[in-house]
Amino acid sequence: MNIFFHGTIEAGFDVLKAKIEEDMAGPMGKLISEYRLADLGNNEVMCAMNCTDMEPMGAFMADPAEIQWDKDNGAVYKAYMMSEMTE
Helix, strand or coil: CEEEEEEEECCCHHHHHHHHHHHHHCHHHHCEEEEEEEEEECCEEEEEEEECCHHHHHHHHHCHHHHHHHHHCCEEEEEEEECCCCC
C-alpha cells in the first residue's frame, strides 16, 4: 500500500529528513520498502512511501511519542493511503 503525506514542518526540512532516516534505520525500515521525501520550500514537504504492512505502520504513526514529536517540531500534515490506478 502506498502512503502519501503533504504538510509543513516549522523545524525545517532537514529535521524531518533526519527523523525519517532515523526511523528507517529502526523498525519502520522493515515496513517501508522505498520512499521519496521532497522539500517544497517554505517548510512545505511531501513524501511518498511504499508500506508492506499497514497494521504496524498505523500503530507506529499513532504512538504517543510520534504524535509528540510532530507537536514539538511543528509538523502539520495530512496522510493518505493510495492504490495504483489500473485499466
